[in-house]
Structures are given as C-alpha cells and as structure tokens.
Amino acid sequence: MQESASLNGSKSTKKGNYFVWLLKQLHGWPVQNYMLWFFAFGFQLAILIQNKITTLSIITFIGTLLGTLCVLAINATKAINGWLGLISAACFIYAGLEAKNYLSIFEQIAYILTLDLPVILAVRSWNDDTKNHLRKFGAKQWVVAIVGTLVVYAISGYLIGKFTNDPRPWIDAISFAISLTAGIMCFLRYNNQYFWWTASGIFQLILWGVTFAQGDATLAMAVNSLIYVVNDVLAFTVSPWFNMGRRREGLKEIKK
Template sequence: MDNSTSLQEDRKERKDNYFVWLFKQLHGWPVQNYMLWFFAFGFQLAILIQNKITTLTVITFIGTLLGTLCVLAINATKAINGWLGLISAACFIYAGLAAKNYLSIFEQIAYILTLDLPVIISVRSWNDDTKNHLRKFGTKEWIVAIVGTLVVYAVSGYLIGKFTNDPRPWIDAISFAISLTAGIMCFLRYNNQYFWWTASGIFQLILWGITYAQGDATLAMAVNSLIYVVNDVLAFTVSPWFNMGRKREGLKSIKN
C-alpha cells in the first residue's frame, strides 16, 4: 500500500469517527429532553399532514424538528447543537422571508455567528469547556444585558419599520433583541441566558401567532416557539447550566 492510499484511509477513518462521535452526542440526555422532542415531533407532524403540503410547510417542519433538537442539545451541553442549529437556521430564514418577519432572519444569522459556527469550530472541546466554565451574572452584567436588549429593540424596531415592509416591526424587534442578547450570553457561557431564552420564546410565540392569524405563516412556527419555552423552563431543573442539573451529573456548582 502506497503512502497516498494510507493517508486517504487515515483521513476517512478520522472523518467517520467524527460523525460517529457527533451521533453519540444524542445519547445521555435527561429523559425529559427526549420526551419533549417526541412530543414536538408528533405535534408538528399532525400540523403538517392536516394542512396543504408545500415547500414552505415541509421546510418549516424540518426546521422545527431540528431546531427543537438543537435547543435540547444546548440544554444538555452537547456539541451537536452547532450542526443542528446551522441547518435549522437555514430553514427558519426561509420561513421568515416568506412571512416578511425580517428581523427573525437576522436573528437566525446572529445564532449562526454566535452559537452554531463557534461550536462547530471547537466541536471536540465544546462539551467539557462549556460544562466546566459556566458563569452567573453579577450586578454589572445584569445592567449591561438589560440596557443592551432595550437599545437593540429600539434601534432594530425603528430601522426595520422605516426601511422594510415588515407588517409587525415592533413585535419582530423585541423578539430579535431578546434572542440576540441570549445568543451572546450563551457564547460567553452565562447561564442567565435562560431568562432571556424564556422571554424570547414567549415573544416569538406572540410574533408567530399573530403572523399565523394574519395568514403569513403556518401554525408550526408558533407551536415551535411554545416548545422552546417548555425547553427553557425544563433547563432550570435538569440542565448542567444550573446547579440542580449539575448535581445530577456530579458536576461542581456554578459560582459568580
């Protein structure tokens, strides 16, 4: 066997091992996470088959399932969330464009930059680095996060209302502002992100509920937001991002 053949086989083995390792990231989650995903799968499948099947509904269906799996993976501090988030973001960008919820598109781009790509780049070390280097807000961080969210809300709401035909600019903007701040918190490994994620899910539920009522989107996106809220609440009890979940896994408590 020549050197080039040996090198190709070595590269193939490393690639195969990588995908095997990624698949294993779906194992070892709290049972509540699996239950929530299968509930989401059944709910979203029912919505899909009860309505006219189009390119938009199929892409939305795929995005919601992978998006739910992504947030559950973040909840469980599993690095496969990077790839799941990247693919689901592409689906949600398509749905946001179709609905004219333009800031939801920028929201997904922000997720790609602050969450998905950093995890993919450091995928082998992300699990341990995250679990072992989590932080909580002090007074300064709370002030910066709240003020930053309000500033982004005001600026983005004004600009998207002035320069686009977004029919729901201010609802779109508050969802975007909260989600962007939460994404940055996750990148910086602050567990306080889940307060923002919960608020984000609520406002996304309102946004996509109104969008559905106005005939600009499928019900699947509103249901997806509701599933995200359940995941966020779940994270406070079973996720390694918080001490209750860390105790279950034998991890050290998070300190300021």
Template structure:
C-alpha cells in the same frame, strides 16, 4: 478566536473517518425527558405539516424540518451533545427561509446570525461548552447595563426594520433585540441569560401566532418554541437545573 486562529486543526473535527457514526452516537444517552420532548415535538410537527401542506406546501415542509431540528439543537445543548452544531445550522437556514417568506425579516437575520457566529463554531469545536463556568451577576448595576443595552438595541432595530415591509415589526425587532442581548450574556458567560432566552421563547411564540393569524405562517414554529419553553422550565425546576449547575449554558 481559538477556532479562527487554528482553523486547519479544528477542521479535522469534521473531515475525519467515522464522523457520521460519531454524530449518530451523540444522540444516545440523553435523559428520558429529552427523548420525550423530541417525540412530542415530532407529533406536533406532523400535525402542523398535514394541516398546512395544501395551502403552502414549500413553507410547510421547510417549517417541518426547521421545527424538528431546532428542538434537536436545543435539547442537544442541554445534553452537551455534538449534534447541536449541525442541527442548529440546518434549522437556522430553514427558519431564516420561512422568516423571509413570512416577512419576519428580523427573525430571519437572527437565524443567520446564529448560523454564522454560533453553529459553524459548534460544528468545528463540538466540545465548546465542556469546561464553561457560568457566573452570576455581581451587582444590580449589571442588570441595569444589560437592560439599557436591550432598550438601545430594540430602538435601533425597530427603526431599521420599520424601513422594510415587515408587517410585524414590533414583535419581530423585539425578538432580535432579545436574541442579541441573550447572546451577549452568553458570550460573557452569565447565568442570567436564562431569563432572556425564556422570555424570548414567549415572545417568539407570540410572533409566530400573529404570523399564522395573519395568514403568513403555520403551527410549526409555534410548536417548536413552545417545546423550547418546556425545556427551559425543566432546566429551572429540575434537581440539576440552571441555577444548580456551575457549567450549564444554553444558546
């Protein structure tokens, strides 16, 4: 709301002198684990590109770009880096394109949602998460409320995408429902969103594995979401992990 009501002011965060140098500087000072994940993912993405290029060159290249930038986005969030906005926006376009090519329409629309309601605002306000105070659920009733919301969202999305030619509507609609639930938790600044994003990574890996087995995809997004999962585990078990920090959030 603050960005929308002060758009001319926030647009100056992009259209200013030295902006690209500033973006490059945002990739410095990260932890060794973060750089290690980036390199590890890059190696896996190169393997996927080489393995699938002869079969589907366009999809392979788009998946390669999306797989690398999506990991850069998530790791950027973990390091409170302003690079997350552009990395997230470009990767969202790539993953949405691959989703439409593969018939995973719910996943494609999920990425479009991230692009419109998250990435653009991160670009305009790169310090959006500097002063966020995450809160825990106050009672078990909140768990029930969000579980009911997830169940309702999944039922509606399953019905909507069952009307399309989506060949994997069960997992595809499930992932979109989890993304919407996780985004609602994030909007309300709840730490419990961590569980949703972690479980979502697992089911997204399952979706793209099924997609690959059925001949509509490759390893690229399987690898990137596996790296997401590793990043989640590190956030949970590290000394400054998820539940040990008052300001850490993930999108």
C-alpha cells in the same frame, strides 16, 4: 502510491469517527429532553399532515424538528447543537423571508455567528469547556444585558419599520433583541441566558401567532416557539447550566 492510499484511508477514518462521535452526542440526555422532542415531533407531524403540503410547510417542519433538537442539545451541553442549529437556521431564514419577519432572519444569522459556528469550530472541546466554565451574572452584567436589550430593541424596531415592509416591526424587534442578547450570553457561557431564552420564546410565540393569524405563516412556527419555552423552563431543573442539574450529574456548582 501506497502511502497516498494509506493517507486517504486515514482521513476517511477520521471523518467517519467524527460523524460517529457527533451521533453519540444524542445519547445521555435527561429523559425529559427526549420526551419533549418526541412530543414536538408528534405535534409538528400532525400540523403538517392536516394542512396543505407546500415547500414552506415541509421546510418549516424540518426546521422545527432540528431546531427543537438543537435547543435540547444546548440544554444538555452537547456539541451536536452547532450542526443542528446551522441547518435549522437555514430553514427558519426561509420561513422568515416568506413571512416578511425580516428581523427573525437577522436573529438566525446572529445564532449562526454566536452559537453555531463557534461550536462547530471547537466541536471536540465544546462539551467539557462549557460544562466546566459556566458563569452567572453579577449586578453589572444584569444592567448591561437589560440596557443592551432595550437599545437593540429600539434601534432595530425603528430601522426595520422605516426601511422594510415588515408588517409587525415592533413585535419582530423585541423578539430579535432578546434572542440576540441570549445568543451572546450563551457564547460567553452565562447561564442567565435562559431567562432571556424564556422571554424570547414567549415573544416569538406572540410574533408567529400573530403572523399565522394574519395568514403569513404556518401554525408550526408558533407551536415551535411554545416548545422552546417548555425547553427553557426544563433547563432550570435538569440542565448542567444550573446547579440543580449539575448536582444530578455530579458536577461542581456554578459560582459568580
């Protein structure tokens, strides 16, 4: 009986330590990351309170804040991004369904499979494994990534336009194709993903801007895409994914 109580106590302690460790992943980021998140929080809060409060606006507000925190955590190579990404993906799936941007839903599912779950399953080792095993493209990888993006764009745009009532199939498709490729690059630890993430953010900004203009979504999703673009540009200078940021943290430079 005492052994059972001791075992349960040990398990509880381990769970407690796990959550404490996760929260510590929010420490030690470049100051620019924190500044961007607080800017995002203020901007999104202003949008929320200036418009009608609905289930969609609240879920979108939660998703955008956690989504911004997630991409900033990836930028800083912090493993808490897995849980942040999983929760924000659920919010964005709801927003995509309401807006009929169906490929944005598949985009979030792809993120869950290529980014969130692998990090969650290897959460204790992800930080060091990522920092110490980053790569960058050679000529072959550039060709494969570009061609792969174009093929996914063509196929997904055709299929979503033919079989659904998505009102913006080709804008939805280009955002999906670029984001899917970037997610795979992140999973494989290529820093070139940030060229794709930047392009993805731009096309998502266009997608959600058009969606908002057509009355199918809140402005928060478009603003969120703009903040993602800022994060991606920021990553080139302060993130351990690139040598400038690695030198700041005393890490070895990335080689091909």
